[in-house]
Amino acid sequence: xxxxxxxxxxxxxxxxxxxxxxxxxxxxxxxxxxxxxxxxxxxxxxxxxxxxxxxxxxxxxxxxxxxxxxxxxxxxxxxxxxxxxxxxxxxxxxxxxxxxxxxxxxxxxxxxxxxxxxxxxxxxxxxxxxxxxxxxxxxxxxxxxxxxxxxxxxxxxxxxxxxxxxxxxxxxxxxxxxxxxxxxxxxxxxxxxxxxxxxxxxxxxxxxxxxxx
Amino acid sequence: xxxxxxxxxxxxxxxxxxxxxxxxxxxxxxxxxxxxxxxxxxxxxxxxxxxxxxxxxxxxxxxxxxxxxxxxxxxxxxxxxxxxxxxxxxxxxxxxxxxxxxxxxxxxxxxxxxxxxxxxxxxxxxxxxxxxxxxxxxxxxxxxxxxxxxxxxxxxxxxxxxxxxxxxxxxxxxxxxxxxxxxxxxxxxxxxxxxxxxxxxxxxxxxxxx
Numbered sequence: 001x002x003x004x005x006x007x008x009x010x011x012x013x014x015x016x017x018x019x020x021x022x023x024x025x026x027x028x029x030x031x032x033x034x035x036x037x038x039x040x041x042x043x044x045x046x047x048x049x050x051x052x053x054x055x056x057x058x059x060x061x062x063x064x065x066x067x068x069x070x071x072x073x074x075x076x077x078x079x080x081x082x083x084x085x086x087x088x089x090x091x092x093x094x095x096x097x098x099x100x101x102x103x104x105x106x107x108x109x110x111x112x113x114x115x116x117x118x119x120x121x122x123x124x125x126x127x128x129x130x131x132x133x134x135x136x137x138x139x140x141x142x143x144x145x146x147x148x149x150x151x152x153x154x155x156x157x158x159x160x161x162x163x164x165x166x167x168x169x170x171x172x173x174x175x176x177x178x179x180x181x182x183x184x185x186x187x188x189x190x191x192x193x194x195x196x197x198x199x200x201x202x203x204x205x206x207x208x209x210x211x212x213x
Numbered sequence: 214x215x216x217x218x219x220x221x222x223x224x225x226x227x228x229x230x231x232x233x234x235x236x237x238x239x240x241x242x243x244x245x246x247x248x249x250x251x252x253x254x255x256x257x258x259x260x261x262x263x264x265x266x267x268x269x270x271x272x273x274x275x276x277x278x279x280x281x282x283x284x285x286x287x288x289x290x291x292x293x294x295x296x297x298x299x300x301x302x303x304x305x306x307x308x309x310x311x312x313x314x315x316x317x318x319x320x321x322x323x324x325x326x327x328x329x330x331x332x333x334x335x336x337x338x339x340x341x342x343x344x345x346x347x348x349x350x351x352x353x354x355x356x357x358x359x360x361x362x363x364x365x366x367x368x369x370x371x372x373x374x375x376x377x378x379x380x381x382x383x384x385x386x387x388x389x390x391x392x393x394x395x396x397x398x399x400x401x402x403x404x405x406x407x408x409x410x411x412x413x414x415x416x417x418x419x420x421x422x423x
Contacts, residue, residue, distance in 0.1 A: 051360040052320050063305050067315035074308035095276050098287040105280035110265050150264040
């Protein structure tokens with residue numbers, strides 16, 4: 001049932017989210033490199049796959065999708081019986097599923113907007129020869145600290161964010177966290193014991209090792 | 214199976230998302246008013262309901278949730294057999310629904326909420342609209358709506374041929390923007406305009422207007 005293709009860039013966090021899900025499921029796929037530096041994502045062939053001009057785009061047979069968190073959810077459901085389970089233990093239990101859904105919303109709306117600013121300032125700007133704005137870093141680190149305090153409390157009760165098993169909620173965090181671990185922001189993770197353990201757990205998974213250079 | 218409570222504010226777009234879903238499902242519920250001016254959402258006991266200090270929070274019996282788009286999904290699944298269908302069954306359809314919900318949350322909401330803030334909510338606090346920001350964000354919203362126009366030329370609603378959560382999630386912010394000059398961006402695109410008229414005239418959309 002192959003015919004899975006991912007159109008993206010190996011350094012793009014959203015692309016990495018999708019690759020993680022595919023590796024967790026042991027699925028074969030073709031990776032089609034989109035030349036971001038050359039503006040390929042803003043040109044017609046790619047825009048036909050994602051009119052919003054962002055990587056990744058995805059296809060499985062004749063199903064075409066974009067938005068990394070929609071793609072990972074599709075993979076988790078469509079290939080539910082295969083590889084790692086990325087859904088809650090009882091995926092038909094609406095309450096359990098909703099707890100995972102909250103976690104996915106929290107990652108997207110509370111964690112990622114702040115964390116991605118920190119990655120942008122401390123990683124991507126440098127790649128473009130620009131200077132990190134330390135005032136922005138300080139401001140965003142203060143916000144991230146508050147989010148991670150909530151995560152610390154949560155992870156004292158549960159092994160993973162949505163419960164006792166690894167799910168999409170944890171997976172969605174991995175690419176951005178990996179970038180932040182290479183910056184001074186790493187301290188915010190290491191100074192919180194349960195968060196630190198969780199980060200170590202999720203980044204050492206074989207799938208995570210495969211995509212994190 | 215009642216005992217549904219929403220902890221929020223009747224003017225809040227995120228709270229309204231949940232209220233519309235409850236009305237679509239014809240469910241009884243209690244709206245518990247959180248006093249934002251007094252910072253009630255940043256204190257206990259609200260923080261025990263949502264440690265990120267944002268409205269709305271929700272409970273159904275002893276099951277507690279927060280994040281409006283997680284709550285609406287819970288309502289749509291738990292009460293699948295009641296009121297109007299808000300989902301589209303089958304794994305392909307659910308994938309398209311998920312994609313639509315991501316687009317609303319990441320492409321539409323980020324731009325539209327800045328326009329709502331500048332032109333509507335700042336006024337509640339006696340602050341002045343920054344027209345430069347409005348212009349900049351309207352350009353971005355125009356591009357998003359061009360994509361919506363293309364989509365809605367092929368499909369009656371965003372995800373499929375019937376109303377779903379994807380359309381629902383857009384309603385509260387669109388309602389506010391229709392009361393601002395930004396309305397023109399919706400009016401000048403025929404399929405978007407027809408879709409906006411349709412979704413904002415639903416009884417549940419009307420019920421939540423205060």
